[in-house]
Amino acid sequence: MPELTKRLVATMSDRIREGTRIEQQRDRLVSLGKLAAGLAHELNNPASAAQRASGGIRHALTKMRNANAELWRRPIQESDRARIEALEASLLQSSTPLDGLALSDLEEHLDSILKSHGFENAWELSGALARANMPADTLISLLRDLDAETARAAITRIATAVDLSALLSAIENGSARISDLIRTVKDYTHMDQAPAQNEDIVRSVEATLSTLAHLLQPSIKVQRTYPTEPLLVNTVGNELNQVWANLIENAIEAMHGQGELRLHIFREDHNIVVEIGDNGPGIPPEIEPHIFDPFFTTKGIGEGTGLGLNTVRTIVRKHGGSIHVNTRPGDTRFQVWLPRADHSEPDLPNG
Template sequence: MHADTLISLLRDLDAETARAAITRIAAAIDLSALLGAIESGTARISDLIRTVKDYTHMDQVPAQNVDVAQSVETTLSTLGHLLPPSIKVQRAYQAAPILVNTVSNDLNQVWANLIENAIEAMLAEGELRLRVFREDRNAVVEIGDTGPGIPPEIEPHIFDPFFTTKAIGEGTGLGLNTVRTIVRKHGGSIHVKSRPGDTRFQVWLPCVDPSEPHRPNG
């Protein structure tokens, strides 16, 4: 209702009736705003519950030996829409395949979270750096970016559940916690080194020899 229309209607009412009408209108507006907030909050809670369920009840499909570099590339290809032309991708993959016994979807979640975070950190300009190499009996995947870096006071908390620096409604704070959970589930570890212009997340996972028979994760 336009203000002029409201004023015209109230002009013909006595003061007491006008006051009552204004009170009811104000209450209706407050109720509408409250319902909007409840709807928004409910949607966020629903998304959060769904995310928690997805991350704590992952599909129990058989594990297999996966080429780590190929897994990273597959994930990167699905995130192509997030990569602006001003962000360049630098790859440094060991030539020989490095295999990890895993459920492919698990690793895809790890790479997707780390790559998305790197892209967001660079604010549409920079270099996404991907390295895959073998260190003793470990496959090492390094995902780096040239963004502003992680503030030292925040770095100790980035893997904490529900910790996020994003605005309300833009993140659940479960991404990096889920990454660490998946990595640990595979007997691996994750480390971060960050300074302005150079942030690197390294994921270490036990790798398998191609000649060894397939052994499902226990």
């Protein structure tokens, strides 16, 4: 029955298309989940640091208020008042922090000086004064020239001011990190931007790499070889970022948490070439011809749909480019060739 055959084939084709669409949507949701989890992880550290610093500021302000109240209740000459304020300002403006060993030595020396003058909380004060690189001679001079109670209040005020400055810096750094992450996500998703535009390819790759920072363990080194001049490609939304995300994630997984991720971007005639490589075990010869086939995967059930590299190739071709792979143990490279934005007809390699 030819008519029945036509209807069955049409129905099967519709179901295949619908199944493919569902699997692609699932892959996008999985990628979105990974991005959200990574972003939450990256945001948690600076947000927690800023929260801890704000709590520390509240405590430090109480100490500062008490020290000031004690200091200004004391009979103190105007010259000594100016001296304390000048010393505090100079320590806050110090831009030469000490390294670990020198800092430890100075802190120990200042601690012994304070203890010799009866300071019970010498360890709290010496740490702050050492971070501000306060010379031991300056501390000795201050203790010698002021009476005991005035010196105690003055040194507590100075040390607390140093702590406040450090806490404010922590909040500034945390806030800046959060802003950078939000800017990175906006670059990655192309929020507030036109659907099609000329994009600096290095910025696109780096924005993607930043969103995957949670996958880059300390044992994975990133080697970058980038051009000095900007290379522009015409892209639609965040589609190319999906390409880089898939290729970088595959490279990281191939190295099993240890190795070298190699990012090489260069110009070849009228093309831009983005090469993403790793020094993992390589792709087995029997698998290599099928890696771009839809639904082909070497992962376990539920771990992958086999549409990642097929989607990559589809997006690259949509942008008028091509993708190639060269692999051997210790050196696997995916090359994405894309036409430069100022040339409409790319000279792409065969394959």
